[in-house]
Amino acid sequence: MCKGYYSPKIKEDYIPVLYLIAKEQKIPMTKLVNRMIENEVNLLIERRRIEKEGNYNRRITVASRGDQNQA
Numbered sequence: 726m727c728k729g730y731y732s733p734k735i736k737e738d739y740i741p742v743l744y745l746i747a748k749e750q751k752i753p754m755t756k757l758v759n760r761m762i763e764n765e766v767n768l769l770i771e772r773r774r775i776e777k778e779g780n781y782n783r784r785i786t787v788a789s790r791g792d793q794n795q796a
Contacts (some may be wrong), residue, residue, distance in 0.1 A: 735743070735758070762788040 743754050743757060747754040750757065
């Protein structure tokens with residue numbers, strides 16, 4: 726491992742479960758954990774994108790209502 730990189734420790738309680746899942750899927754634990762992290766990161770990115778779009782759409786709606794009230 727390169728010096729200076731942060732390497733988080735997996736909570737000990739998860740190790741047996743991850744081991745069994747990886748063994749069941751016939752893949753290394755590292756591959757399983759990387760897939761899980763990738764899936765969660767993608768979900769977080771998608772949620773953030775949807776929230777930003779929602780906020781943008783709300784601003785447009787509020788602005789439109791303001792225009793209608795002035796007419």
